[in-house]
Amino acid sequence: MHGFSVDRHFVTESDAPPVIVLAGSDEEEHGSEPHRHRRGQLFGSLRGLLTVTLEAGVWAVPDTHAVWVPPYHVHGARSHGPFSGFAVYVAFDACATLPPTPGSLRVSGLLREAVLRAAAWPAGGLDERGERIAGVILDEIRTLPVDPLGLPxxxxxxxxxxxxxxxxxxxxxxxxxxxxxxxxxxxxxxxxxxxxxxxxxxxxxxxxxxxxxxxxxxxxxxxxxxxxxxxxxxxxxxxxxxxxxxxxxxxxxxxxxxxxxxxxxxx
The missing domain is CATH 1.10.10.60 (Homeodomain-like)
Structure with a gap:
């Protein structure tokens, strides 16, 4: 789904589909107030810089990285200048095998392509192909190397x-x-x-x-x-x-x- 607006029900209550991906761009600076939700969230940059603030620290997100925020962690985000990026919302149950603490991940080409493909999906459930791509996204979040771009x-x-x-x-x-x-x-x-x-x-x-x-x-x-x-x-x-x-x-x-x-x- 293109654009950064998402049905709040999917973020706070629903576990279906297991992965929701949004992608979009904004030529103006944009920010969100501190909040939390049931789904885990991966913040990624395709162009420009994003900073993500949590209770535990501050993370910078250049276009080579993404920041993983597990479920129910209070967080806020702010872009700096023109920005294009993506947000991956992961159902609570699917987060069980993902990193339990926030961190900065070095984005692979595979993750970037899978996310851009998933961002084009219509809202709703996933077909068999969609389930496979969602699995790739989860595997990448689970296994990508962690880089020290955070400030505790x-x-x-x-x-x-x-x-x-x-x-x-x-x-x-x-x-x-x-x-x-x-x-x-x-x-x-x-x-x-x-x-x-x-x-x-x-x-x-x-x-x-x-x-x-x-x-x-x-x-x-x-x-x-x-x-x-x-x-x-x-x-x-x-x-x-x-x-x-x-x-x-x-x-x-x-x-x-x-x-x-x-x-x-x-x-």
Whole structure:
């Protein structure tokens, strides 16, 4: 089914059909408020960038990846600039053998083609061919490699307040000690608990937040040098090196891929 609108009954109550696939595009930014439903959901990008926010963390979804959200996990999503993508809704019972926790998956060509084929199905039950394609989609979600594009959020209310403030303004240059004073927690406790609750040091977590924000700025067409300076890096080369080490390609190459995948504008 093309477009991102789906009958709420299928998402919240029905287990038939086992897989519902929507695909569509939007030239404007679009977002959804936090919500949850009975079906699991796979968010995928075909063009542009999507961010998915859950209670456990924030995931970036470039056009090479998808984010899996199991049933009943509270989540919201937002596109950044022109966006084309897909959503796969998986019936609750069919999620039993799928990953039990949210995660970012590297999309295979097989999954992408199966999803695009399924997006053309009419609403309703699946025929024998449809059941086979649905099985391929489920197998791919089950077995695709997981990539670390997520940013886990701490549970402690004071640390979560700091994390959300940094996500709102990744360029904030306050020191760990200044953040600790702002949140009424000792610097030592902040440092220790951040590692315990997120798996990252405070410095590494903030750096990752900046890099995920950089993905959104690249999708919006912001020049690389401006991104580096706005996010507080000492030089553009420092930012470029960190970006390449994290995402496997320099920011200019990522931006070029977005440009090449964008539809031509009418004259």
């Amino acid at each position: 959020l701490p549970r402690d209310a004071r640390l979560l307040r700091i994390a959300r403030a940094i996500l709102d303004d990744p360029s904030d240059k306050r020191s760990l000690e200044a953040w600790a004073a702002w949140a009424a927690i000792s610097a030592r406790s902040l440092s220790r608990r951040f590692v315990t609750e997120t798996g990252f040091t405070f410095s590494a977590w903030r750096q990752r937040a900046r890099l995920l924000h950089a993905l959104a700025l690249l999708a919006d067409g912001v020049p690389v040098t401006r991104i580096a300076l706005e996010l507080g890096y000492s030089t553009p080369s420092t930012f470029i090196a960190l970006f390449k080490r994290t995402f496997g390609a320099p920011p200019a190459a990522y931006r070029e891929r977005l440009r090449l995948s964008s539809p031509a504008k009418p004259a």
